[in-house]
Amino acid sequence: MEYSEKVMEHFRNPRNVGEIENPDGVGRVGNPVCGDIMELYIKVKDGVITDARFKTFGCGAAIATSSMVTELVKNKTIDDALKISNRAVADALGGLPPIKMHCSLLAEEALKKALDDYRGRTSIPASGKPVRKLQMG
Amino acid sequence: MKKIYLDNAATTPTDARVLEAMLPFFSQMYGNPSSLHAFGQEAKHAIEEARYIVAQFIGAKQEEIVFTSGGTESNNTAIKGVAYARREKGNHIITSKIEHHAVMEPCHFLEKQGFEVTYIPVDEFGLVDPADVKKAISGKTILISIIQANNEIGTIEPIAEIGKIARREGVYFHTDAVQTLGHVPVNVSELNVDILSASGHKLYGPKGVGILYVRKGIRMLPFMHGGDQEQGRRASTHNVPGIVGFGKAVELAKDEMANEIEQLTLLRDKMIKGILDSIEYARLNGHPQERLPNNVNVSISYVEGESMLLNLDMEGIACSTGSACTSSSLEPSHVLAAIGLSHELAHGSLRFTLGRLTSEEDIDYVLTRLPVIVRKLRAMSPLYKKEVK
Numbered sequence: 280m281e282y283s284e285k286v287m288e289h290f291r292n293p294r295n296v297g298e299i300e301n302p303d304g305v306g307r308v309g310n311p312v313c314g315d316i317m318e319l320y321i322k323v324k325d326g327v328i329t330d331a332r333f334k335t336f337g338c339g340a341a342i343a344t345s346s347m348v349t350e351l352v353k354n355k356t357i358d359d360a361l362k363i364s365n366r367a368v369a370d371a372l373g374g375l376p377p378i379k380m381h382c383s384l385l386a387e388e389a390l391k392k393a394l395d396d397y398r399g400r401t402s403i404p405a406s407g408k409p410v411r412k413l414q415m416g
Numbered sequence: 417m418k419k420i421y422l423d424n425a426a427t428t429p430t431d432a433r434v435l436e437a438m439l440p441f442f443s444q445m446y447g448n449p450s451s452l453h454a455f456g457q458e459a460k461h462a463i464e465e466a467r468y469i470v471a472q473f474i475g476a477k478q479e480e481i482v483f484t485s486g487g488t489e490s491n492n493t494a495i496k497g498v499a500y501a502r503r504e505k506g507n508h509i510i511t512s513k514i515e516h517h518a519v520m521e522p523c524h525f526l527e528k529q530g531f532e533v534t535y536i537p538v539d540e541f542g543l544v545d546p547a548d549v550k551k552a553i554s555g556k557t558i559l560i561s562i563i564q565a566n567n568e569i570g571t572i573e574p575i576a577e578i579g580k581i582a583r584r585e586g587v588y589f590h591t592d593a594v595q596t597l598g599h600v601p602v603n604v605s606e607l608n609v610d611i612l613s614a615s616g617h618k619l620y621g622p623k624g625v626g627i628l629y630v631r632k633g634i635r636m637l638p639f640m641h642g643g644d645q646e647q648g649r650r651a652s653t654h655n656v657p658g659i660v661g662f663g664k665a666v667e668l669a670k671d672e673m674a675n676e677i678e679q680l681t682l683l684r685d686k687m688i689k690g691i692l693d694s695i696e697y698a699r700l701n702g703h704p705q706e707r708l709p710n711n712v713n714v715s716i717s718y719v720e721g722e723s724m725l726l727n728l729d730m731e732g733i734a735c736s737t738g739s740a741c742t743s744s745s746l747e748p749s750h751v752l753a754a755i756g757l758s759h760e761l762a763h764g765s766l767r768f769t770l771g772r773l774t775s776e777e778d779i780d781y782v783l784t785r786l787p788v789i790v791r792k793l794r795a796m797s798p799l800y801k802k803e804v805k
Contacts, residue, residue, distance in 0.1 A: 290726060296796050307798070313740040314748070314759050315720070318798040334798040338722035338741035342796065378744060 283373035286343040293342055295332045295349035303400065306392030310385045315341040319389040321352065323397055328352045328360055333389070340379035344368050344386040352390060361394055363387065417732045420778045424618075424710060424771035425567050425595060426736060430661065431620035431772070437664040438622065441657040449654045450645060459656045466663025473666045474612070475603040476629050482646045483659050486626040487594040488518040489639065490613030491561075493628055493650070494590045495522040497636035498559045498611070499531055502588070506556030510587075512536045512544050512573075513754040514566050519592055520750070523561075532556070541703035542571035542755050546578045553585050561590040564607070565600065568738055568751040568767060569702030570711025572600065579608025588634060594618055594626075598669035599708060600677065610634050616658060620772060621665030625658030672772075680709040680770050683779050687712045687768065690783040695790050701752065701765060710770040713738075715752075715761040718800035719793040724766055727789040733782055738765040760799070 282290070299320040306319040315337030322330035331349040335342050348368050352360045365383035369375045375383055421429070441462065447455030449463050463483070471478045484490045499509065511523055513535045523533045534552045536544055544562055553560075560582045565572040575591050582589035590611040593602050598619030604612060612629040616622050630636060630649070642651030684707075692698055697717035716724065721737030728735055736742075738749030740763060748762035757765070768782070794800040 287726075290723075291730065293796065313746045314763050315741070316798055334796055336718065336797045336799045337720050338739070339726045341720075341741075342723060378746070381746075 281376065282339055282343075283375075285371075285373035286340060286375065289343035289346040289372065290339045293333075293346040295330075295346065295353075296334070297332045298334065299330060299332050304393040304395075304397030306389040306394070306396060308385055308388045308392055310337070310341075310381060313338075313381070315382065315385055317341065317345055317385050317389045319345070319348065319386075319393045321393045321397060323357065326356050328355055328357070337382065337385070338379070340375055340382040341385060343372055344375070344383045345389070347371050348386040348390055357394060357397070360390065363390060418781060419732045419734075420774075420781060421734050422768040422770060422774065422778070422782070423734045423736050424774075425570075425708075425767065425769035427617045427623065428620045428771055429773065430617070430622050431665065431668060433668060434621055434661045434664045438657040438661040441660050445656075447656075449656060450643065459654070463654055463656060463659045466659045466666075469663045469670075470627055470666050473602075473670055474597070474629060475605045477632065479647070480629055480632055482628040482630060482649045483654065483662070484626040484628055484650055485624055485652075485655070487516075487592070487613055487615030487618070488626075490615070490626045490628040491516070491518040491592055491594075492522050493636070493639040494611045494613055495519060495559070495561060496526065497639055498588050498590070498634075499526050499529075501635045501637045502558040506554075506558045507531045508554055508556040508558060509533045510536060510549060510552045510557060510560045512538060512562050514538050514542055514544075514569075514571075514751045515561070515563050516567055516592055516594065518594075519561055519563065536562075538571075538754050540756050541706070542566055542569045542701075542751070543703060543706065544573050544578065546574055546581055549578050550581045550585075553581075553587060557585070557587050559588045559590060561592070563592040564596045564602070565593075565708050566702070566751060567595045568749055569713045569755065570595075570708035570769075571703045572596070572706045572708065575607045575609065582610075583608055595708060598666065598673060599710065601673075604629055604631070611636070616662040616665060619665050619669055622658050622661040625655050625662045627662065676772060677709045680774070683770055683774060683776060684709055684712055686776070687770075687779045687783065688714070690779070691786065694783065694787045699761070701755065701757070708769075710774075712768040712770070713765060715757060715765045716790055717761065717764055718797045719790055720763050721765050723793050724764075724786075724789055727793070728766075728782075728785065731785045731789075733785065735766055735768045737767065739763045 302320040303323040333345040365387035447459040449460035597614035616625040701713040721739030722741040740748040752762035
């Protein structure tokens with residue numbers, strides 16, 4: 280098993296590590312296969328993801344895919360972000376060893392969960408412009 | 417960049433003196449020991465000398481040593497060879513939950529062939545209780561196989577005591593001594609073992625050569641069928657350079673082992689203390705005293721082993737981990753599971769195994785780098801935030 284240069288580069292210098300205060304969406308997933316855990320935070324403005332950050336407990340591939348997915352979603356609309364597949368994350372990293380493909384799935388699932396969370400917090404009218412739900416309580 | 421090799425349990429560098437002893441046997445003294453002419457007899461003499469050195473070192477007779485291709489072959493031969501030779505007597509084998517794969521997998525194979533295998537659990541330090549072994553023996557038990565010292569956590573098992581029980585019950589007793597030969601005293605009489613496996617490249621010898629000690633009178637089928645080398649116990653042309661190298665490695669161990677045990681134990685304990693003192697939420701895996709002199713195995717909470725390993729590698733430090741992430745099965749180490757570690761702690765394990773070339777400066781260097789790496793990865797870890805803050 281060998282990691283690509285790109286994987287190692289993202290592992291060495293992961294982008295967007297950390298949390299976002301008052302995020303608009305959070306996706307927390309655990310990988311049942313090997314036990315890795317990832318948290319993805321997104322900030323959304325006018326239907327566009329303006330910031331994404333992550334925290335990950337996992338191997339080199341898990342950290343690199345987390346880093347890459349935050350890069351891929353930034354400045355994307357929600358609809359475009361939803362189209363990002365685990366394959367796209369792996370491809371952007373110059374591929375992953377077959378045994379590590381499940382790590383890219385972790386990144387995709389975290390993203391989908393963060394987007395679901397965002398949509399759950401907001402209602403999206405026909406105009407496509409999200410409106411914050413009123414916080415009750 | 418400084419390069420520090422702390423993975424000596426995986427393999428050791430071939431000692432220059434071993435290599436020197438081996439070299440003439442490639443293109444000068446290249447005869448086949450089975451040949452009657454002078455070329456063959458010269459090679460024959462060399463392998464018999466190696467056999468003598470090895471036999472002396474472990475308190476065996478020369479004819480009780482069989483040369484093999486390595487630890488895995490020796491273990492396979494021992495387990496399957498005894499199982500098939502004694503099948504009419506019984507079909508029960510006893511082993512432990514912390515064996516190397518080279519013992520565990522032959523046992524799994526035999527289970528599919530109709531044998532029954534009992535896997536004795538270990539305590540939190542990785543120790544097998546001889547009383548548990550005794551309890552597991554039935555009229556059908558034909559073989560007990562317990563590792564002398566575990567390759568991951570370094571715990572040294574009470575082999576002599578288990579051997580005494582086996583002998584009293586008339587059950588063959590095998591031990592996997594791959595991690596111990598040349599590192600701690602191994603004497604087949606004192607240990608009460610009937611069969612013992614060891615490998616050349618774990619004690620500064622070459623890869624591709626191992627030994628199987630088989631006590632006189634022990635019945636065992638061969639694993640390799642073919643020519644009548646090794647008194648019909650292991651066919652195949654002798655690996656003469658390898659066998660000569662094995663002999664030389666043992667000769668060196670005989671002279672240097674006592675000193676190395678003392679040196680490495682000091683370095684080992686310094687490293688363990690250094691890690692536990694400088695990193696919060698870290699624990700030692702394995703037994704604090706009944707432990708190989710060169711083994712440091714720690715679990716560091718909230719971070720994953722492969723990430724630490726890769727970061728250490730970037731700093732020139734080589735070690736290994738029991739993390740699921742680095743195994744092809746994506747299962748965490750069965751040894752760490754057997755001592756009761758949670759999935760997460762097994763995930764965060766690191767093994768450093770010191771060697772003949774390890775210096776105190778090497779240990780100091782690791783002790784300065786590791787805490788920095790752990791801090792960096794913990795800052796990235798969602799678990800650390802939740803548990804600690």
